[in-house]
Amino acid sequence: MTAQILDGKATAAAIKSDLTARVTVLRERGITPGLGTLLVGDDPGSRWYVNGKHRDCAEVGIASIQRELPATATQEEIEAVVHELNDDPECTGYIVQLPLPKGIDTNRVLELMDPAKDADGLHPMNLGRLVLGVEAPLPCTPYGIIQLLRHHGVEIKGAYIVVVGRGITVGRSIPLLLTRKSENATVTQCHTGTRDLGMHLRQADIIVSAAGVRHIIKPEDVKPGAAVLDVGVSRDENGKIAGDVHPGVAEVAGWISPNPGGVGPMTRAQLLVNVVEAAERAAVAAAG
Numbered sequence: 675m676t677a678q679i680l681d682g683k684a685t686a687a688a689i690k691s692d693l694t695a696r697v698t699v700l701r702e703r704g705i706t707p708g709l710g711t712l713l714v715g716d717d718p719g720s721r722w723y724v725n726g727k728h729r730d731c732a733e734v735g736i737a738s739i740q741r742e743l744p745a746t747a748t749q750e751e752i753e754a755v756v757h758e759l760n761d762d763p764e765c766t767g768y769i770v771q772l773p774l775p776k777g778i779d780t781n782r783v784l785e786l787m788d789p790a791k792d793a794d795g796l797h798p799m800n801l802g803r804l805v806l807g808v809e810a811p812l813p814c815t816p817y818g819i820i821q822l823l824r825h826h827g828v829e830i831k832g833a834y835i836v837v838v839g840r841g842i843t844v845g846r847s848i849p850l851l852l853t854r855k856s857e858n859a860t861v862t863q864c865h866t867g868t869r870d871l872g873m874h875l876r877q878a879d880i881i882v883s884a885a886g887v888r889h890i891i892k893p894e895d896v897k898p899g900a901a902v903l904d905v906g907v908s909r910d911e912n913g914k915i916a917g918d919v920h921p922g923v924a925e926v927a928g929w930i931s932p933n934p935g936g937v938g939p940m941t942r943a944q945l946l947v948n949v950v951e952a953a954e955r956a957a958v959a960a961a962g
């Protein structure tokens with residue numbers, strides 16, 4: 675392997691240490707930030723992610739509010755919990771773990787959330803604010819990726835970045851962040867329907883792959899020295915979890931994010947940032 679590692683675990687640990695200090699200040703002022711989660715169904719992966727989020731909360735001093743519903747929950751039952759979390763003063767920010775079971779209208783659930791408590795930055799109003807360039811909680815994985823690149827000194831400004839994927843949590847929103855004046859990158863969005871994906875990838879200074887297609891990023895399609903971020907999660911024929919990036923890419927790239935240990939821990943760290951910032955905003959509003 676010649677590529678340097680974009681170490682998400684270490685970067686997330688540094689972010690969490692800063693947050694612990696900010697939470698202490700809030701608590702001294704009588705404000706305890708609280709993260710709520712709503713998990714619907716019994717998918718072991720989703721449960722693992724939600725448990726991880728609450729472990730992180732305990733580490734930095736954020737309170738946890740855990741709500742669960744069975745896979746058979748109706749739209750109305752899910753919406754009732756969303757209303758409860760909106761009204762719960764101890765819950766300063768929350769997430770609805772995705773994906774929701776088949777048959778549930780996810781967009782409607784997200785729309786019903788109080789945008790001021792949207793810890794994922796996925797509420798339509800907050801995504802709209804992002805488009806307008808107005809302050810809003812930032813989507814966790816996209817902003818986590820930017821923090822990971824910054825932390826390792828990978829130049830984003832002026833870079834040509836190819837994003838592979840168009841899902842709600844990463845692909846749709848990361849171009850919005852990367853093309854802001856503060857980042858000033860040029861972005862092409864590709865996806866599984868893109869003709870000649872390799873032609874786009876070979877020109878990229880930075881590749882962000884969130885397609886969920888095992889090894890869609892191949893060594894021959896990566897420019898030597900490029901930074902490659904692997905966000906994809908899929909399962910191989912034996913049920914083993916695999917990323918989007920072929921292991922051979924590490925011999926060509928200049929930087930690579932391991933998967934696990936790269937973007938995942940950054941997603942979780944950014945979630946905590948959003949919860950703390952929401953509590954800080956609420957404290958300012960209450961004071962003034």
Ligand SMILES: Nc1nc2c(c(=O)[nH]1)N[C@@H](CN(C=O)c1ccc(C(=O)N[C@@H](CCC(=O)O)C(=O)O)cc1)CN2
Nearest residue numbers: 723769770771772773794814843934935936938939941
């Ligand atoms: N409401 C949301 N739902 C989902 C999101 C999201 O951001 N908000 N993203 C994904 C899942 N996810 C967070 O919820 C998530 C995925 C992975 C990790 C992580 O830390 N992964 C580890 C490895 C885990 C393993 O070994 O299985 C890593 O990359 O090191 C954190 C969060 C879909 N749903």
